[in-house]
Amino acid sequence: MIAPAIPRPAFSMSTIPGMPSPSIAVRSMSLISAAVRIFMGVPPTGILAQGRSIDFASGPVLGNTTKNRGNRVNEKAKIPSLLRRTPWQLVAVLGLLAAGLAVAFLAPSRFRPFMAVAFIVLCGALLVLLWRLAVSTYEGFQRTKWDQANKAMSDYMQVLIDIMPNPAFFKDVEGRYLGTNAAFERLLGRSKSEMIGKTITDVAPPEIVELQQQHDQALLAEPGHHVYEAPLKAWDGEHQVIFIKTTYTRPDGTIGGIVGILKDITQRLRTEEELDQIRRFSDSTVQTMTEGLVLTDAEGKFTFVNPAAARMLGYAPSEMIDRPVLSFVPKDQHGLVRRADEKRAKGISDRYELAFTHRDGERRTFIVSGGPRVQGAQLGGTMAVLTDITERKKMEEEIRALSLHDELTGLFNRRGFMTLGGQILKTAGRLKKSVALIYLDVDNLKRINDTGGHKMGDRALVEIAFILKKCFRESDIIGRLGGDEFAVLAMETTRMNVGSLTDRLQGKLAAFNERSSAEAGFSLSVSAGASTREPDGQEAIEELLSRADLRMYEQKRVRKGLEPGKPPGPSK
Incomplete structure (x- = not known):
């Protein structure tokens, strides 16, 4: 159970x-x-x-x-x-x-x-x-998310500075470089791997570290941006650099560090220094030159007058500034001044004779070489060089009264050349200017006469005279001393370069032969000799002429392939 x-x-x-x-x-x-x-x-x-x-x-x-x-x-x-x-x-x-x-x-x-x-x-x-x-x-x-965001931001900033033409970098708040571009690496002569993770103490000379660290610390203490100029010692020497620095914020809202952009102004400073030297040299030249230099504004008032221009009219420069040009010009010359101003407004430069009234009331004649001053798209006024030719004009009038011109060519004859040349030498001695005399002999004039007769020979002389007028300045003295002999007397403010004068003449003759010799029936050539007198020289016109004549015959012998012999006597 x-x-x-x-x-x-x-x-x-x-x-x-x-x-x-x-x-x-x-x-x-x-x-x-x-x-x-x-x-x-x-x-x-x-x-x-x-x-x-x-x-x-x-x-x-x-x-x-x-x-x-x-x-x-x-x-x-x-x-x-x-x-x-x-x-x-x-x-x-x-x-x-x-x-x-x-x-x-x-x-x-x-x-x-x-x-x-x-x-x-x-x-x-x-x-x-x-x-x-x-x-x-x-x-x-969250840490992973912000780390990824910071990494993405660093990558973006690296791409951003890589496309900049100027040297650039960014670093963290402890001063360690996180990124640099190629221009920054070239400037310092270092590779990126040598700088990333390093501070300025590791990559820059000690003499500039303290200044840069002070600026960085001040910028991090008060975030924003700083712009300052400072020297930077690079691999190729010292550079003058404008630093543009600003703080940047990380995605989590904290200050991430500093972004820096550098502008190298070394070459600009060198250019400015050279321009300043040129400016000082120009100012010195303008103040000491013997020709007058003036500037006017668009209203026709003097804005600058150098000492030489003021001295020519008997004034001090300060007495002429802000006064109209017409107040120094006789009334019969006002129309000439207005026509010249109209040309300036169209941008045209020219040379013309103009009479000024001296402080003592005397009428003095100047050659005015002027051009427009442009400010933007508007006429700013005129810049002109004034050359006092009063004494020359007086001598020309006296020479004309004595009929001292050559009838065939219109040049001064021997007496006119010697008379006016003597006056020019006195003026050059007073103004401390050098003088050059060029003696010319027309080659093969007898052959031209024998071939085409004296009429063709006369035309050859007229063409030579025309070329001489085009080749030399209005202020130079040109004369036909007789037969096939010519002379030119030129006055300058600086050391003469006679070779350039004769080369210019030979160029003009070559141009004539190329264009017109076939039509004229003859070619032109000259033998030339030159002599100069320095600003402190005392040679007379006869001595200069004799030296130039001798050198001309020596050149003629060389061109004909003859041995130098006994110097010829004085020219005709």
Whole structure:
């Protein structure tokens, strides 16, 4: 006979005072398990919720099913590494909780209230640990996110400075270079690998480090931008550089460091220094030149008068500034001044004679060589050089009265040339100017006369006279001394270059021969000799003429291939 089974009360969570029902406990454990898996980064395969299983991997919450199956495989592969990051406290609490549940099923009923309290304490500890794990995971995620954002920002800034033509860099708040461009590397003569992660102390000479660090510290203390000029010693010498520095902000809102752009102004400063030297030289030249130099504005008033121009009219420069030009010109010359101003307004430069009234009332004649001064698109006035020819005009009038001109060519004859030449030498001595005399003899004039008669010979002389007038200035004295001999007397303010004068004449003759010799029936050539007198020289016109005559005959002999012989006598 089988003994009846003694009824044994089944263990139930509901029998423990204050404990939830079995269904609630199961669901709580499922939720806790799912939360643990979520915080550990492992998606739960299913949890009990509202009496049915929900698959987070395949549900509509996570979207595409095929893609999420691959995600589940990847997540399973990550479980060992995730477990390695799980805090030991969580493992211990879960172990104690599991052990407590097992003991609760097996423990006598008198211990069940204590087990309920222990269960509640363990659940609280579990929740605390889960919260700490969640916070730690979130902070790690945030750190990773900001690290990625900072990395992306650094890459963007590197691209930004790479396209800049000027040297540029950026560095962190501790002064370490994070990026440089090619221009900055060329300027310092260092590669990028030699600078990244280094400070200015490591890459720059000590004499400039302190100044740069002071600017950087001041900029970081008060974020914004600084612009300053300072020397920079590079591989090829010292440069003068404009530094443009500004702070930049990281994605998390903190100051990330400094961006710097450099503008090398060394060449500009050298150019400015050279221009300043040229300007000082020009000012000195203008103030000491013997010719007059004046500037006028668009209203016809003097804005600048050099000492020579003022002295020619008997004034001081300050007495002429801001006064109209017409106030120094006789009334019968006003029309000439207005016509000249009309030419200036059209951008035309010219030379003309103009009479001025000296302070003592004397009428003096000047050659005015002027041109327009342009300011933007408007006429700014005139710049003109004044040459006093009063004495020359007086001498010309006297010579004309004495009929000292050659009738054939219209040039001065010998007497006119010698008379006017003597006066020019006196003027040159007073003004400390050098003088050159060129003596000319027409080659083969006898052959031209024999071939075409004296009429063709006369035409050859007229053509020579015409070429001489075109080749030399109006202020130079040109004369026909007789027969086939001509002379030119030129006065200059600087050391004479006689070779350039004779070369210019030979060029004019060559141009005539090329264009007109066939039509004229003859070619022109001359033999020339020259002599000069320095500003402090005392030679008379006869002595200059004799020296030039001798050198002309020496050249003629050389051209004919003859041996130099006894010098000829004085010219005709």
